Amino acid sequence: MAKKSSKVLTAAVNPAAPTLIDVARVAGVSPITVSRALNRPEIVSEAAREKVLAAVRVTGYVPNLLAGGLASNRSRLVALFVPTIVHSIFAETVQALMARLSQAGYQTLLGLTGYSAEQEEQLLAAVLGRKPDGIVLTGTLHTAASRQRLAQAGIPVVESWDLGEDPLDMQVGFSHEAVGRAQAEHLHARGYRRFAVVSVDDPRALRRCRSLVARLAELGLAEPPLEILPAPALVESGRAGLRQLLARDEGFDVVVCSSDTVAQGVMAEAASRGLRLPEDLAVLGFGNLSSAAQMHPALSSVSVEGDRMGTLAAEALLQRFNQGERARDAVRIDTGFHIIDRATT
Known part of the structure; x- marks a missing residue:
């Protein structure tokens, strides 16, 4: 007696490592839709994105980010430097920024500077070799070598948690x-x-x-x-x-x-x-x-509304990414602050 065919989504793929074509076949969509769902999810419908993600889970497909980066000149990677994660004063900014970038298909690499401009310089030397699409720094204090390196890299940079008179590029913070x-x-x-x-x-x-x-x-x-x-x-x-x-x-x-x-x-x-x-x-x-x-x-x-700072920093980067090679807009956003009186004053 012949077995009935199952309607359950299954991985009908080659025993070799699954490809984007395999994912497209399992999801019932075109390969270009798979590529867009994985690399630019904001331009794909939620229904199509869910089909693709389900197919990715079933097939075990792992995107070749290096190949995609070479083809598009994009790494889909943003580096974020904060002084410390010992306490949570920066946590809201980190979480909000990472969430917004993830929603747009970007991953975040976190580096700790230890409140040191010299440590930031060393991190930049290591991170820039990985070709991030953008960098978010905490503060406006940088070594001359860091400033030169970032200028030569030619990628969008956001200085957060501060406002200064000599911006590297974009600033989102307060005085x-x-x-x-x-x-x-x-x-x-x-x-x-x-x-x-x-x-x-x-x-x-x-x-x-x-x-x-x-x-x-x-x-x-x-x-x-x-x-x-x-x-x-x-x-x-x-x-x-x-x-x-x-x-x-x-x-x-x-x-x-x-x-x-x-x-x-x-x-x-x-x-x-x-x-x-x-x-x-x-x-x-x-x-x-x-x-x-x-x-x-x-x-x-x-x-100081750290979560708002993180979201606005991410939005500034995403807007710059979408501008491509066009003239760069000046961005200087004062997120402000307010004093909250409670029982200790």
Whole structure:
């Protein structure tokens, strides 16, 4: 008795490694549709894309990205450099950027610079050899060699988390100097007069710190005591910073921190010493991590909308990719920031 033919999608392919043609046959679409679904999914209907992806799973097809890159002069790869993943201040930006690029058919290569322009230079030397279509950097501080290398590469570059006067190409971020001024003015308006600062030696954090100190001087206040600790920002950084400030016995009623992680350490050290927040000591963080509102007491912070930065950086790259060889548009997007008052101020 003959077996009935099955209507279930099966891998009717050669025993050799499956090809794009095999995927097209199993999916019931043309080879060009398969190519578009895998390389430019945004221009293919959802129904066709689902058929292709199902066929890819069944056949075990692995696209030859090198061959595709040679044919199209595109690697479908974007490099993203961030200082650290030890804490989550950059996590929203990374996740939003990767999600948007993935939606458009691009993969992301993540590199860690450790807050070092020299480490960024070494990463660039390694990554540019892999011919990424674009690069997203954190900040505007780069070595002369990095600037020259990127100019010679001729690929789209986005500097994120900052705005500067000498852009490499596109910028999506905010002014750290404006944040420092706003912190000083906001806390001064709330009646605080004796400031202190706990920061890590991240160049952007130090710029915020210098701006805050300068604005406090304009407001007629004394220069605040500073504790600058090695990056990355850790909870222990905040604990150590407050311990050292208290040992100096200079008197202060509010501590401005370079990140929410540092602020959490300040809060923990204050609690261990029986200090009440904000009655004995107010604390202001930076970054507005998801944990800030859930702490007890809830942490006041500066929100910089990291997810929006990531999405806008990805959109800037995608727009440039679609422009091809046409004239490059100037892109400088100020994503802004706002201070969120919670229980610690």
